[in-house]
Amino acid sequence: METTHKEAPNIDLRIPCKRHAAARAREKVRVAARKWGLDSERVEDLVTAVGEACGNAIEHSESLGLSVLLTRTDRGVEVRIRDEGAGFSPLEQLRKLPDPLAERGRGLYLIEKLVDWLGIRSSPGKGTEIHLVKYFPKKAAPDWAPVEPDVWSEYTRTLHAKYGSIS
Ligand SMILES: Nc1ncnc2c1ncn2[C@@H]1O[C@H](COP(=O)(O)OP(=O)(O)OP(=O)(O)O)[C@@H](O)[C@H]1O
Ligand SMILES: [Mg+2]
Numbered sequence: 001m002e003t004t005h006k007e008a009p010n011i012d013l014r015i016p017c018k019r020h021a022a023a024r025a026r027e028k029v030r031v032a033a034r035k036w037g038l039d040s041e042r043v044e045d046l047v048t049a050v051g052e053a054c055g056n057a058i059e060h061s062e063s064l065g066l067s068v069l070l071t072r073t074d075r076g077v078e079v080r081i082r083d084e085g086a087g088f089s090p091l092e093q094l095r096k097l098p099d100p101l102a103e104r105g106r107g108l109y110l111i112e113k114l115v116d117w118l119g120i121r122s123s124p125g126k127g128t129e130i131h132l133v134k135y136f137p138k139k140a141a142p143d144w145a146p147v148e149p150d151v152w153s154e155y156t157r158t159l160h161a162k163y164g165s166i167s
Helices: 021-035 040-061 090-095 107-114 149-163
Strands: 010-016 065-072 076-083 117-123 127-135
Touching (some): 010 021, 021 065, 040 065, 040 076, 040 127
Antiparallel strands (some): 065 076
């Protein structure tokens, strides 16, 4: 999915797959997403999803580093997490519901529930890109504004003066 916002602010991080890598990514995302105006509940959903995706890259990919690209667009905050590791079959994984008795295997399922849009590109031996999007909330439709009676009658008088009586 390409970003259409031409002046979208970006933050591009390169993080070695070492201890605290996921924590570093989570903190960067938290700070940027708050600064860019995402509300705290959405920020924490996104941060949790980013933590799972980075945890997967660190644990399963065997990549030396991961890159985290953060973008603010007019619809929300987008995060792309890339590794240059083993790759896997996303369709195969996403088709499986987590086994209720298994201790593991919930990360991708959780990510999918936490974000508004999830894209996964992965190829064997080349690596994986996880694309997460959390939207800004839709603007509420404006309520009917109460019109003061004198404003209303003034308006009616103007109309009558201009067009004559409507009735
Ligand atoms: N970046 C990645 N590189 C290689 N394989 C991956 C990557 N991300 C996920 N996988 C594969 O997809 C599987 C499912 O990932 P998921 O996060 O759902 O479960 P998990 O990491 O095994 O367990 P949990 O996240 O619950 O601790 C992983 O076991 C792994 O085989
Ligand atoms: Mg996982």
